[in-house]
Amino acid sequence: MGLLNKMLTAIRGGAREVGENIVDANGIRIFEQEINDAETELEKGKRDLTSVVAKEMEAKRNVANLTDEIVKHEKYAKDALDQKNEELALEVAQKIAELTSQLGIQVKAEESFKNHAAKLKDLIKKTQKSLASMKRELVMVKTTDSVQKATTAITSNYASSNSKLLSAKESLDRIQKRQQDLDDRLVAGGELYDEFEGKDLEAKLKDAGIVENDNSAQDILERLRSNKTGE
Amino acid sequence: MTEINKIANGLSDLHSNDNIAYPFEIQPIPGEVDILKITIEDMEELPVYVSVSDNQILCISYLFKEDEICNNDGSSLHDIMLKMNIPMPLSSFSKINDQYVIFGALSINSSINDIAHEIEILSENTLEAIETLKDYLK
Numbered sequence: 001m002g003l004l005n006k007m008l009t010a011i012r013g014g015a016r017e018v019g020e021n022i023v024d025a026n027g028i029r030i031f032e033q034e035i036n037d038a039e040t041e042l043e044k045g046k047r048d049l050t051s052v053v054a055k056e057m058e059a060k061r062n063v064a065n066l067t068d069e070i071v072k073h074e075k076y077a078k079d080a081l082d083q084k085n086e087e088l089a090l091e092v093a094q095k096i097a098e099l100t101s102q103l104g105i106q107v108k109a110e111e112s113f114k115n116h117a118a119k120l121k122d123l124i125k126k127t128q129k130s131l132a133s134m135k136r137e138l139v140m141v142k143t144t145d146s147v148q149k150a151t152t153a154i155t156s157n158y159a160s161s162n163s164k165l166l167s168a169k170e171s172l173d174r175i176q177k178r179q180q181d182l183d184d185r186l187v188a189g190g191e192l193y194d195e196f197e198g199k200d201l202e203a204k205l206k207d208a209g210i211v212e213n214d215n216s217a218q219d220i221l222e223r224l225r226s227n228k229t230g231e
Numbered sequence: 232m233t234e235i236n237k238i239a240n241g242l243s244d245l246h247s248n249d250n251i252a253y254p255f256e257i258q259p260i261p262g263e264v265d266i267l268k269i270t271i272e273d274m275e276e277l278p279v280y281v282s283v284s285d286n287q288i289l290c291i292s293y294l295f296k297e298d299e300i301c302n303n304d305g306s307s308l309h310d311i312m313l314k315m316n317i318p319m320p321l322s323s324f325s326k327i328n329d330q331y332v333i334f335g336a337l338s339i340n341s342s343i344n345d346i347a348h349e350i351e352i353l354s355e356n357t358l359e360a361i362e363t364l365k366d367y368l369k
Contacts (some may be wrong), residue, residue: 139285139286142284142285143284143286143287143289146264146282146284146289147282147289147291147327148327148328149262149263149264150262150264150266150280150282150289150291151327151328151330152262152263153260153261153262153263153264153266154260154262154266154268154280156262157260157261157262157268166276167295167296167299167368167369168294168295168299168361168364168365168368169295169299169361169365169368169369170276171276171277171361172358172361172362172365174276175273175274175276175277175358176362178273179273182273
């Protein structure tokens with residue numbers, strides 16, 4: 001976390017002046033170059049690994065072939081001895097000795113390529129890990145840089161537009177007041193709507209004779225009369 | 232066309248296609264980094280700033296400055312902010328210099344609808360956060 005730490009220390013160092021770069025552009029370039037180098041190294045490591053593994057496989061094949069050959073020749077030697085052909089048996093034995101010494105070389109080669117491949121694999125894993133962490137760090141550094149630059153732009157935009165930077169509470173109060181006004185308007189609007197609609201409807205219902213007309217004198221008398229008879 | 236222009240055009244297309252859904256006003260801000268200032272209707276005091284970097288789209292809204300915090304209440308304010316952080320949908324708190332902010336980060340491959348949705352939610356969260364934290368502010 002070298003670069004990121006440096007950057008955070010710089011930010012912690014105090015208020016930044018407008019236009020001042022939080023991250024040294026040169027520092028980023030050097031870091032990007034280091035990442036490129038690590039990537040090249042990684043590619044080379046992978047190619048090396050391929051060729052070492054190929055050589056290991058070849059040695060392994062040689063070991064198998066030589067072992068087969070030796071087994072075969074041991075059988076020839078036995079056959080020659082069975083036929084009491086000492087001269088031929090000796091010749092075959094010499095061949096076996098030669099094959100055995102070749103086998104020894106190939107076994108050693110296989111072992112050595114195997115170790116080499118294991119070491120390369122470890123190295124590649126290590127490089128991949130550190131490469132990933134370098135890339136992550138670069139992203140963090142670049143993002144911080146970009147956010148700092150954005151902040152500078154936003155701040156100077158405020159300054160140039162002459163608008164007063166409100167405190168959070170002032171903003172909240174304004175927005176909530178506007179929302180309250182809107183709510184009030186909606187409620188008032190709703191009441192008016194009901195009123196108009198209601199009146200309209202009542203009038204229509206009266207016209208249709210569904211709702212009775214205003215009490216007439218006749219109706220009142222009628223009601224009073226019926227009340228009396230009921231007593 | 233740069234990413235930020237695509238976003239600006241996309242957002243204004245959304246607005247003209249359905250001008251009730253996204254009442255955004257979009258204004259580019261000049262500077263070393265491309266930024267869009269998005270003003271949301273009825274939330275003019277709390278704009279959302281959108282910037283694009285190599286790997287992400289950042290939507291940031293400013294909350295308050297350090298000096299707006301009531302005396303010595305910083306640590307209880309931080310405690311509440313940390314506790315709000317996960318329940319708050321899509322947005323998180325951060326601090327740039329002495330400025331507390333709320334932000335959402337999106338993948339560079341986000342659709343314009345995702346970005347519009349993010350801005351809307353961020354704007355709502357901003358108001359909600361200030362409302363919740365107002366007792367700690369001057």
